Amino acid sequence: MPHILLTGASRGIGKAARAALTARGASVIPQATRAAADGTIGADFSDSLAPQALWQAALEAAGGSIDVLVNNAGLFAANPLDTLDSDWLGAWEETMRINLTAAAQLSRFAVRHWQERGVGGRIVHVASRAGHRGDSPQHWHYAAAKGGMLAMHKTIARQYAADGILSFAITPGFTDTAMAGDYLASRGGAGLLADxxxxxxxxxxxxAKIIEFCALDAPPSMTGATIDANGASYVR
Incomplete structure (x- = not known):
């Protein structure tokens, strides 16, 4: 029964991934911004100390050993270019911290955990199509964070494969979640689907099915792979 730390587990992709992984017999340690009675650990990634506190709490919940980390938590909020400089920078830094820096901190803790134990492990990064092709003028920060996540994923895969530490990335396009719903509506919905x-x-x-595959089934030789899930709206 692998122990899996899953961030952003309260809704959308994270909620579906929790269900899929649990159905496979995995012990899922879920994270959300707020704690819940179902065992969800509360961690607000806008706080730079939150990832470390989450990691320690997850280790305790898992009995001292985590086998898989799924970096799924994310923030998707518009940041218009014509906003005040201080507000624009604040929104940029918050998105970077939640979407990239927290994932980097947790990935570091995971790699060090596995190295100290002399065992392998897996990291699954839920990035975005935006990391490849960019995003709207109001979402520079989101695209940059997801592009950074992909670069981090490749670095981890190349550096630590010999230690049995594997890294996989998933790049969804638009997904039918609450996070993307407002964006789809604001961009015309049906017109956007034409792409x-x-x-x-x-x-x-x-x-979630792809997360499940990467976390539990993907062969080691796939480490470093990025799997697209965008309905052919971006092909490479």
Whole structure:
């Protein structure tokens, strides 16, 4: 029964991933901004100390050993160019901290944990199509954070494969979650779908299935791979 730390587990992709991983027999330690009675550990990633506190709490919940880290937590909020400089910078830094820095901190803790124990482990990074092709003028920060996550993923894969530490990334396009709903509506909805050859956005369950595969089933030779899930709206 692998112990899996899953961030952003309260809704959307994270909620679906929790269900999929639990159904496979994994022991999932979920994180959300606020704690919940179902065992969810509260950690607000806008606080730089939160990732370390989360890691320690997750280790305790897992009996001292975590096998898989899923970096899924994210913030997707518009940041118009014409906003005040201080507000624009604040929004940029908050998005970077929640979407990239917290994931980097947790990945570091995970790598060191596995090295100290002399065992392998897996990290699954839920990035975004935006990390490849960019995003709207109001979402520079989001695209930059997800691009940074992909670069971090590749670095981890190349550096630590010999230690049995594997890294996988998933790059969804638009997904039918609350986080993306307002964006779809603001960009015209149906018009936006015209850019997706599949004709629809992905479901959280589809992305969760890929998370499940990377966390539990992907062969070691796949380390460093990035799996797209965008309905062919971006192909490489």
């Amino acid at each position: 997706i050859p599949l004709g629809r956005v992905a479901t959280p369950e589809e992305v």
